[in-house]
Amino acid sequence: MPGAWRYRFVALTAYSVLLLLVLAEESDLDNVVTRITAETPSSAGYDAEQAERLRLLLVEVKYSWETLPVESQARFAKYVYANVDALSKSFPEVFDEDNKIRFGYSIDGPGEEYLELEELIAKTNVELTNKDLEEAYMENHFARVDVDEEMEQKFEDAKDALIYGRRDEAVKLFRESAEEGHDGALTTLALMHLSGYHKQIRQDISKGAQLLRQAMSLGNPDAHAMAAMLHSSGFAEELFPMDKTKEMIYLDVAAKGNSPYALAALGYKTLYGLDVKEDCWEAALYYEKASGLILDDADRFE
Numbered sequence: 001m002p003g004a005w006r007y008r009f010v011a012l013t014a015y016s017v018l019l020l021l022v023l024a025e026e027s028d029l030d031n032v033v034t035r036i037t038a039e040t041p042s043s044a045g046y047d048a049e050q051a052e053r054l055r056l057l058l059v060e061v062k063y064s065w066e067t068l069p070v071e072s073q074a075r076f077a078k079y080v081y082a083n084v085d086a087l088s089k090s091f092p093e094v095f096d097e098d099n100k101i102r103f104g105y106s107i108d109g110p111g112e113e114y115l116e117l118e119e120l121i122a123k124t125n126v127e128l129t130n131k132d133l134e135e136a137y138m139e140n141h142f143a144r145v146d147v148d149e150e151m152e153q154k155f156e157d158a159k160d161a162l163i164y165g166r167r168d169e170a171v172k173l174f175r176e177s178a179e180e181g182h183d184g185a186l187t188t189l190a191l192m193h194l195s196g197y198h199k200q201i202r203q204d205i206s207k208g209a210q211l212l213r214q215a216m217s218l219g220n221p222d223a224h225a226m227a228a229m230l231h232s233s234g235f236a237e238e239l240f241p242m243d244k245t246k247e248m249i250y251l252d253v254a255a256k257g258n259s260p261y262a263l264a265a266l267g268y269k270t271l272y273g274l275d276v277k278e279d280c281w282e283a284a285l286y287y288e289k290a291s292g293l294i295l296d297d298a299d300r301f302e
Contacts, residue, residue: 032057033072037079041086051090147182155182171200183220186211209239221257224250263290
């Protein structure tokens with residue numbers, strides 16, 4: 001088995017074993033969403049006073065959407081979805097012809113991005129009572145913390161050592177990289193501690209959880225994918241309680257960061273309609289992207 005494939009196979013196998021076996025304060029924007037959802041239209045639509053209040057609130061939500069807790073995002077989406085006819089009549093500049101709210105609308109015209117209400121509702125189609133989800137859903141999850149070339153090279157050397165069976169050297173380099181704050185090394189060590197790795201690292205779930213959360217705080221997509229799988233598996237439930245909402249949030253974050261594990265998991269869920277709307281075409285796109293990322297990584301070792 002080629003080296004890169006062996007590395008990916010080991011990682012995927014470990015993730016599968018785990019699959020089997022972010023608190024934040026209440027935001028003022030929660031109050032904004034509460035006020036929005038209190039503006040119930042009559043059969044004739046919104047009156048002038050309601051419309052003026054709601055216009056200001058919609059602008060506030062639009063510009064602060066990415067910092068809005070996911071509970072509030074879902075509550076807002078459900079409200080808009082339930083009242084879309086009245087909203088689109090009162091605020092034509094906010095909605096396109098398909099009644100999708102414009103993510104980037106302004107006085108000067110429509111934006112280029114749209115909030116897919118049905119998709120958001122599908123992703124949050126669970127009991128939204130977890131205050132843990134008040135960690136800003138979109139906050140910083142696209143941006144990995146930058147690492148310097150020397151730190152990145154040490155991490156690559158650690159992966160090479162692991163692929164070619166030099167386990168002692170690999171663990172030493174992973175530990176050094178993790179101590180320097182490399183998010184990939186932290187994620188790898190987290191997996192090793194959670195599952196137990198050879199003689200060098202005994203299983204230590206508490207240590208693994210600590211390293212995983214540290215990697216997540218640095219924006220590592222695979223760390224988010226691992227957290228999603230842990231919350232769906234029942235493994236180490238005292239640290240990662242079964243939680244479908246967290247699973248979907250973390251998978252979405254990881255997929256947006258191009259984690260092949262998250263993309264493959266979302267492909268499977270979408271193919272069979274598990275927690276999301278069944279869609280064979282979308283599932284194929286997830287799988288295609290995941291396989292492309294793995295092949296690109298494998299090419300480095302040829």
